Amino acid sequence: MRVVVWNENRHEKTNQVVSDIYPKGIHGAIADFLKEDIEDVKTATLDEPEHGLTDEVLNQTDVLIWWGHKAHDEVKDEIVEKVHKRVLEGMGLVVLHSGHFSKIFKKLMGTTCDLKWREADEKERLWVIDPSHPITAGLGEYIELEKEEMYGEHFDIPAPDQLIFLSWFEGGEVFRSGATYHRGNGKVFYFRPGHETYPTYYNKEIQKVIKNGVKWVSPTDRPRPTYGNVEALEEISGK
Amino acid sequence: MRVVVWNENRHEKTNQVVSDIYPKGIHGAIADFLKEDIEDVKTATLDEPEHGLTDEVLNQTDVLIWWGHKAHDEVKDEIVEKVHKRVLEGMGLVVLHSGHFSKIFKKLMGTTCDLKWREADEKERLWVIDPSHPITAGLGEYIELEKEEMYGEHFDIPAPDQLIFLSWFEGGEVFRSGATYHRGNGKVFYFRPGHETYPTYYNKEIQKVIKNGVKWVSPTDRPRPTYGNVEALEEISGK
Amino acid sequence: MRVVVWNENRHEKTNQVVSDIYPKGIHGAIADFLKEDIEDVKTATLDEPEHGLTDEVLNQTDVLIWWGHKAHDEVKDEIVEKVHKRVLEGMGLVVLHSGHFSKIFKKLMGTTCDLKWREADEKERLWVIDPSHPITAGLGEYIELEKEEMYGEHFDIPAPDQLIFLSWFEGGEVFRSGATYHRGNGKVFYFRPGHETYPTYYNKEIQKVIKNGVKWVSPTDRPRPTYGNVEALEEISGK
Amino acid sequence: MRVVVWNENRHEKTNQVVSDIYPKGIHGAIADFLKEDIEDVKTATLDEPEHGLTDEVLNQTDVLIWWGHKAHDEVKDEIVEKVHKRVLEGMGLVVLHSGHFSKIFKKLMGTTCDLKWREADEKERLWVIDPSHPITAGLGEYIELEKEEMYGEHFDIPAPDQLIFLSWFEGGEVFRSGATYHRGNGKVFYFRPGHETYPTYYNKEIQKVIKNGVKWVSPTDRPRPTYGNVEALEEISGK
Numbered sequence: 038m039r040v041v042v043w044n045e046n047r048h049e050k051t052n053q054v055v056s057d058i059y060p061k062g063i064h065g066a067i068a069d070f071l072k073e074d075i076e077d078v079k080t081a082t083l084d085e086p087e088h089g090l091t092d093e094v095l096n097q098t099d100v101l102i103w104w105g106h107k108a109h110d111e112v113k114d115e116i117v118e119k120v121h122k123r124v125l126e127g128m129g130l131v132v133l134h135s136g137h138f139s140k141i142f143k144k145l146m147g148t149t150c151d152l153k154w155r156e157a158d159e160k161e162r163l164w165v166i167d168p169s170h171p172i173t174a175g176l177g178e179y180i181e182l183e184k185e186e187m188y189g190e191h192f193d194i195p196a197p198d199q200l201i202f203l204s205w206f207e208g209g210e211v212f213r214s215g216a217t218y219h220r221g222n223g224k225v226f227y228f229r230p231g232h233e234t235y236p237t238y239y240n241k242e243i244q245k246v247i248k249n250g251v252k253w254v255s256p257t258d259r260p261r262p263t264y265g266n267v268e269a270l271e272e273i274s275g276k
Numbered sequence: 277m278r279v280v281v282w283n284e285n286r287h288e289k290t291n292q293v294v295s296d297i298y299p300k301g302i303h304g305a306i307a308d309f310l311k312e313d314i315e316d317v318k319t320a321t322l323d324e325p326e327h328g329l330t331d332e333v334l335n336q337t338d339v340l341i342w343w344g345h346k347a348h349d350e351v352k353d354e355i356v357e358k359v360h361k362r363v364l365e366g367m368g369l370v371v372l373h374s375g376h377f378s379k380i381f382k383k384l385m386g387t388t389c390d391l392k393w394r395e396a397d398e399k400e401r402l403w404v405i406d407p408s409h410p411i412t413a414g415l416g417e418y419i420e421l422e423k424e425e426m427y428g429e430h431f432d433i434p435a436p437d438q439l440i441f442l443s444w445f446e447g448g449e450v451f452r453s454g455a456t457y458h459r460g461n462g463k464v465f466y467f468r469p470g471h472e473t474y475p476t477y478y479n480k481e482i483q484k485v486i487k488n489g490v491k492w493v494s495p496t497d498r499p500r501p502t503y504g505n506v507e508a509l510e511e512i513s514g515k
Numbered sequence: 516m517r518v519v520v521w522n523e524n525r526h527e528k529t530n531q532v533v534s535d536i537y538p539k540g541i542h543g544a545i546a547d548f549l550k551e552d553i554e555d556v557k558t559a560t561l562d563e564p565e566h567g568l569t570d571e572v573l574n575q576t577d578v579l580i581w582w583g584h585k586a587h588d589e590v591k592d593e594i595v596e597k598v599h600k601r602v603l604e605g606m607g608l609v610v611l612h613s614g615h616f617s618k619i620f621k622k623l624m625g626t627t628c629d630l631k632w633r634e635a636d637e638k639e640r641l642w643v644i645d646p647s648h649p650i651t652a653g654l655g656e657y658i659e660l661e662k663e664e665m666y667g668e669h670f671d672i673p674a675p676d677q678l679i680f681l682s683w684f685e686g687g688e689v690f691r692s693g694a695t696y697h698r699g700n701g702k703v704f705y706f707r708p709g710h711e712t713y714p715t716y717y718n719k720e721i722q723k724v725i726k727n728g729v730k731w732v733s734p735t736d737r738p739r740p741t742y743g744n745v746e747a748l749e750e751i752s753g754k
Numbered sequence: 755m756r757v758v759v760w761n762e763n764r765h766e767k768t769n770q771v772v773s774d775i776y777p778k779g780i781h782g783a784i785a786d787f788l789k790e791d792i793e794d795v796k797t798a799t800l801d802e803p804e805h806g807l808t809d810e811v812l813n814q815t816d817v818l819i820w821w822g823h824k825a826h827d828e829v830k831d832e833i834v835e836k837v838h839k840r841v842l843e844g845m846g847l848v849v850l851h852s853g854h855f856s857k858i859f860k861k862l863m864g865t866t867c868d869l870k871w872r873e874a875d876e877k878e879r880l881w882v883i884d885p886s887h888p889i890t891a892g893l894g895e896y897i898e899l900e901k902e903e904m905y906g907e908h909f910d911i912p913a914p915d916q917l918i919f920l921s922w923f924e925g926g927e928v929f930r931s932g933a934t935y936h937r938g939n940g941k942v943f944y945f946r947p948g949h950e951t952y953p954t955y956y957n958k959e960i961q962k963v964i965k966n967g968v969k970w971v972s973p974t975d976r977p978r979p980t981y982g983n984v985e986a987l988e989e990i991s992g993k
Contacts, residue, residue: 125387125388125432127886144386145386146386147383147384147385147386147459148364148384148459148460149364149460149503151503151504152503153502153503153504153505153506154504154505154506155505155506155507155508157508157512158512159508159512160513160988162687162689162987164667164668164669164688164689165668165669165976165979166668166669166691167674167936168669168938168939168974168976168978168979169844169936169937169938169939169940169941169974170936170974171974173974173976174974174975174976175975175976176976177976177977178669178979178980187508189506189642190501190642190643190644190681191501191503191642191643191644191646191656193364193460193501193503195434195437195457195458195459196437196458196645196677196678198434198435198915198916199674199915199936200674200678203668203681203689203691204689205683205684205687205688205689206683207508207510207512207513207988208508208509208510208512209508209509209510209640209683210509210642210683211640211642211681211682211683211689213644213681218434219434219435219884219886219887219916220386220387220434220886221387221388221432221885221886222885222886223886224886257885257886257887257888257890257891258891258892259882259885259890259891259892259893260894261885262429262430262432262882262885262895263392263895264388264390264391264392264430264432265390265392265393266392266393266394267392267393267394267428268394269394269396269398269426269446269447269448270447270448270449270879271446271447271448271877271924272752273396273397273398273446273447274399274446274750366647399749401748401926401928403906403907403908403927403928404737404740404907404908405907405908405930406697406913407699407700407735407737407739407740407908408605408697408698408699408700408701408702408735409697409735410735412735412737413735413736413737414736414737415737416737416738417740417741417908428881429881429882429883429920430881430882430883430885430895435884435916435917437676437677438676438697438913439913439917442907442920442928442930443928444922444923444926444927444928445922446749448879448922449881449922450879450881450920450921450922450928452883452920458645458647458648458677459647460646460647461646461647462647463647496646496647496648496649496651496652497652497653498643498646498651498652498653498654498655499655500646501643501646501656502656509640510638510685511991513989603865603866603910622864623864623865624864625861625862625863625864625937626842626937626938627842627938627981629981629982630981631980631981631982631983631984632982632983632984633983633984633985633986635986635990636990637986637990638991665986667984668979669979669981671842671938671979671981673912673915673935673936673937674915674936676912676913685986685988685990685991686986686987686988686990687986687987687988688987696912697912697913698864698865698912699865699866699910740907740908740910741870742866742868742869742870742908742910743868743870743871744870744871744872745870745871745872745906746872747872747874747876747904747924747925747926748925748926748927749924749925749926751874751875751876751924751925752877752924
């Protein structure tokens with residue numbers, strides 16, 4: 038399994054709070070815990086040439102993790118098209134937190150992916166809704182985060198193929214926090230937590246979910262279907 | 277209820293077979309049978325200014341029906357954006373046959389919407405898979421079309437929110453022929469039959485499905501949710 | 516449309532708090548507001564012969580509403596079988612609150628339908644998750660109930676065909692509060708609120724949801740499919 | 755992983771055609787190919803004490819495969835209850851072919867699970883509908899079986915959580931042939947092929963699907979949720 042952790046990596050350069058929490062960047066922190074289980078973990082960031090997502094990199098990636106926030110618009114449409122194509126070919130995609138507004142997630146969902154939000158150091162509790170799902174392996178009934186940004190419904194996404202987590206927030210909102218989608222040959226997992234000003238990605242349970250998610254979205258070993266004009270498999274009467 | 281039947285209306289101008297079957301255009305044929313039940317039915321076509329879909333028209337449309345085939349690329353992106361926005365605001369959308377490859381359907385689905393196809397005068401049988409669904413009202417167990425174009429799986433769409441019809445084709449293929457989706461405040465119904473060289477839209481059962489579909493996608497009377505930064509509804513501890 | 520409101524009607528006989536709130540019984544209160552829109556609304560209760568659900572009654576019912584709590588076990592299996600059969604034939608079913616543990620709901624779901632609960636006068640906020648769904652017509656973004664019993668996840672049900680409401684509770688839990696299911700020719704709507712010691716069924720928004728729900732589950736006009744041994748529709752090669 | 759292949763094992767005792775094809779029983783044939791990949795594969799049959807499904811066996815089973823046909827009624831309700839409980843606790847269940855009418859499958863589905871059928875040596879073609887699903891790993895676009903019993907829609911099941919295969923039959927029918935369900939902590943995979951008078955379980959692609967299915971339904975490592983009366987996690991105002 039070959040994983041690439043993609044990060045916008047802008048807050049880390051301009052906000053001392055963020056760089057203090059994530060000295061190696063959010064991508065670095067995520068790559069670090071993934072390496073505990075997976076040998077081939079690389080990172081890529083917005084300001085690299087082609088955002089670090091060259092054809093060579095994409096073609097050798099089984100699972101792509103995406104974190105972005107303030108610079109979604111700077112991601113080139115051409116790269117988004119390539120990532121989209123790769124997902125439909127089978128590459129897994131894990132979209133984290135504010136990645137809900139990324140071009141690639143919106144393109145795959147077909148909706149605005151808009152939501153309510155608030156920064157108020159709120160307690161978040163992520164309840165497991167589907168205890169049969171492999172993404173919940175090793176977890177208890179809920180994950181509690183002492184302080185996080187709030188995301189609230191309505192979350193403008195298509196109904197998830199599987200809904201896995203629901204968040205409760207102190208200030209009165211709920212949110213579909215863990216959702217999976219099948220798109221073409223590929224699988225997508227959206228997971229809510231991870232605002233840049235909190236140390237969320239050091240939380241062991243959050244790490245477990247992301248590890249499980251990477252495993253769950255990993256490619257199914259099979260060819261992409263063929264499309265277009267085809268011959269009949271059976272004789273058609275009178276022809 | 278205000279319905280607009282949109283048609284590319286190009287085959288009708290260049291192919292005698294098509295214009296013989298549909299002298300008033302495919303849009304005209306569909307509008308005709310809808311008017312049996314609905315008072316306010318209009319049509320719009322590609323070659324009209326703004327494709328007949330001005331802001332005024334779109335804002336006064338409850339349900340839009342879409343038929344297109346050979347000129348999908350000529351539909352302006354700007355109009356597609358407006359239709360997309362209206363669907364998310366609640367306008368119903370019924371996509372017919374080769375409309376699977378329209379810009380608006382692909383944008384709402386997030387996938388290629390590709391499929392297999394063959395023109396060989398094949399028998400098609402559309403089986404009712406969800407007999408509880410209002411779109412199947414008044415139908416028997418299946419609809420039989422003596423001759424149609426074949427569409428076959430894999431159909432590269434997200435798993436439908438509700439799968440209503442499955443087609444059997446003489447030449448050996450199957451197809452998810454009736455599928456519904458919820459997107460934002462809007463509802464979408466894709467219905468497969470209706471190749472331009474067959475008189476499919478004169479079939480009374482096909483007409484019934486389209487009538488039922490129009491009713492099913494019609495807007496739910498409620499506001500679009502609000503999005504963005506919000507105040508807490510509950511007191512947050514220590515604040 | 517012919518509606519029957521079924522109620523266990525036991526708390527009303529033994530608990531002064533409940534009979535003060537619902538002097539005509541929970542069934543009476545629900546029937547009263549449904550009659551504002553629907554002409555033919557009847558009630559039936561546990562202690563009537565055959566629980567008020569004779570063959571004659573069931574065969575003339577389009578939509579059955581179910582409220583039960585402490586006497587689920589006293590509902591005769593034979594009656595449950597008949598109701599189950601009628602749902603699969605197309606009769607709509609609206610299951611309210613503690614009806615989650617009724618024999619009929621458990622039989623239709625195939626799971627324990629268990630959940631967490633607490634009686635602590637908690638604020639409940641039911642968020643609209645699917646703003647396109649007709650059951651949400653006329654509502655705002657959420658319904659607030661000042662005091663209700665808490666129901667919390669995990670709710671041991673199959674993933675709903677459509678998830679419509681999510682509840683937030685003051686004490687830290689979330690719950691899938693509005694869920695629809697298609698079963699055979701029938702449709703089922705589970706709606707959470709309505710603990711017997713609160714005046715929830717006088718709340719205008721709750722009434723609107725139940726009215727919308729009754730409309731949504733109402734039968735689709737079509738025959739039940741045929742099952743069993745059948746002749747081939749097409750010639751089978753070499754036979 | 756510990757797998758138990760359960761078989762009614764009655765046709766094998768009374769029908770020479772069946773015992774010639776499956777000299778070790780259908781269970782023996784399935785166990786044989788599973789053992790290529792899995793170490794701990796056992797079998798159990800109807801006529802053993804407790805149908806071979808003692809508490810000890812069930813408690814040590816990760817995945818149960820079920821084949822039954824003519825003796826569904828002889829399976830004791832008490833054993834069905836135990837299997838049901840184990841599925842909700844996380845044991846995977848693979849239901850094959852005529853197992854659609856088994857007590858355990860009907861109990862988990864909540865519907866009649868009825869269908870159309872015909873024995874006419876028909877060609878079946880199972881099309882892959884969800885190419886992202888791990889159950890399709892290693893397959894092409896469809897599996898072809900030269901001769902099989904026909905199963906046709908309407909198949910009276912709840913809409914699958916994931917629909918994976920659709921069958922085309924020579925005689926004019928279609929069928930949802932591969933379907934998965936989440937129930938409690940457990941996962942269920944229904945797979946259509948395998949009539950007793952055909953050598954279907956020797957087909958390498960069918961074997962691959964069953965192997966993939968066993969892997970897919972295998973238990974997620976996590977506790978069953980707790981249910982019932984609970985304390986509040988957060989302070990409730992005024993209490």
